[in-house]
Amino acid sequence: xxxxxxxxxxxxxxxxxxxxxxxxxxxxxxxLNALAPGVLAxxxxxxxxxxxxxxxxxxxxxxxxxxxxxxxxxxPLSVYGRTKLEGERxxxxxxxxxxxxxxxxxxxxxxxxxxxxxxxLAQERERLTVIDDQFxxxxxxxLIADVTAHAIRQCLRQPHDAGLYHLAxxxxxxxxxxxxxxxxxxxxMHSDIKIKATEVVAVPSSAxxxxxxxxxxxxxxxxxxxxxxxxALPRWEQGVGRMMGELA
Numbered sequence: 108x109x110x111x112x113x114x115x116x117x118x119x120x121x122x123x124x125x126x127x128x129x130x131x132x133x134x135x136x137x138x139l140n141a142l143a144p145g146v147l148a149x150x151x152x153x154x155x156x157x158x159x160x161x162x163x164x165x166x167x168x169x170x171x172x173x174x175x176x177x178x179x180x181x182x183p184l185s186v187y188g189r190t191k192l193e194g195e196r197x198x199x200x201x202x203x204x205x206x207x208x209x210x211x212x213x214x215x216x217x218x219x220x221x222x223x224x225x226x227x228l229a230q231e232r233e234r235l236t237v238i239d240d241q242f243x244x245x246x247x248x249x250l251i252a253d254v255t256a257h258a259i260r261q262c263l264r265q266p267h268d269a270g271l272y273h274l275a276x277x278x279x280x281x282x283x284x285x286x287x288x289x290x291x292x293x294x295x296m297h298s299d300i301k302i303k304a305t306e307v308v309a310v311p312s313s314a315x316x317x318x319x320x321x322x323x324x325x326x327x328x329x330x331x332x333x334x335x336x337x338x339a340l341p342r343w344e345q346g347v348g349r350m351m352g353e354l355a
Contacts, residue, residue, distance in 0.1 A: 109150040116259055117151050118159040119144055122191070126165070127318040129186040140190035145197030152202045157262055157269065159255060164211040164243060164275075166192040169322020172242070174279075176328045177209075177271050185319035195271070204266060206258055208251065208274040211325045212285075215248035216353040221282070222289045223354070229290055229304040239283035239309035243325030244275040247346035258336055268335055273327040276343035283309045288344060292351035 109117065122140050123129055129136040144160055151158040167175050168182035183189045198205050214220040228235055254274055262268050280288070286307055293300050312321065329340055 109147070109156075110154060113154055114156055115263065116157045116159060117147055118255070119147050120161055122161070123187070126185060126187045126321075129190070130318040133186045133190075136186050136190045137193070140187070141193035141197060144194040145201060148198040148201035148205065151204065156204070157259065157266075158198060158202050158205045159259065160194070160198055160205065160207050161251070162195050162207055162209045163188065163191050164209060164325040164327055165322060166195070166209065167322055167324070169241075169324045171324055172326070173324075174326035174328035175273070175324070177273055177331055184322060187319060188322075199271070204262075204269050206255070206262060206269055207271045208255065209271070209327060210246055210251055211243045211275045211327055212245045213248060213251065214245055214347075214350060216350045221245075221285065222347065222350065225286045225289045226293055226300065226354075229293070229302050230300065231303065233303055234306045234308060235286065235304050236308045236310045236314065237283040237286045238312050238315065239281045240311045241321055241323050241325065242279050242281050244277065244279050244327070244343045245285055245347055246275045246343065247350060249349075250276060250341065250346055254332070254336070254338065254340075257338065258332075261336055272332040272335070273329050274332055275327045275329055275340070276346050277329070277340045278342045278344065279326050280343060281309075283307065285347070288347055289351065292348055296351055297354070 123136040148158055165188035166181040166183050168184055181192050183192050195207055
């Protein structure tokens with residue numbers, strides 16, 4: 108199909124993103140997250156196309172509190188992280204003209220997401236418990252799309268700017284901080300939403316049993332991206348506020 112269409116740019120946004128389920132579906136996760144991007148990379152090089160691919164902070168082990176740079180050594184903790192890392196490496200080995208964006212805590216106004224879950228629970232319960240020892244930056248799909256379009260335009264003019272980049276909103280928070288921001292925005296923007304929750308309790312990751320281990324440190328250093336493409340990435344609070352304003 109790629110050779111039939113013969114595109115200038117291939118954007119691969121497909122992945123097995125059910126992190127816990129991937130632990131029991133390693134073959135499917137490997138096919139979608141590693142083998143498929145590798146096939147696209149080989150097809151892209153045949154026709155001279157730029158391949159755009161999205162990866163994840165989960166390629167890192169999550170130690171420390173310093174934001175991860177592109178040059179840091181990955182150490183994934185889960186099937187999801189390992190297969191996404193393999194996908195990156197297969198692309199890099201097969202196709203020099205690529206843009207790989209590692210993102211974190213991605214959300215959009217459409218579909219299910221953490222913010223909507225918090226809103227639903229906050230209307231049902233008086234007390235919420237939310238993890239406070241995992242840190243990252245909630246990053247909107249709209250921001251990712253805008254940066255991708257800008258980077259594609261530049262790379263088509265300047266192919267040497269292709270490569271691996273970290274892409275996330277500026278700043279950092281925990282899931283607990285994210286939840287509090289969501290509820291604050293809901294109270295400010297949506298008087299029709301009746302928030303029942305009066306307490307948001309901070310708890311460690313160990314309070315929730317999950318099949319896959321999550322990195323505690325999902326901070327991403329976006330210096331390379333901002334310098335290379337002349338960008339100033341907005342604070343995570345701005346994007347979350349925008350999403351909350353779009354919720355019906």
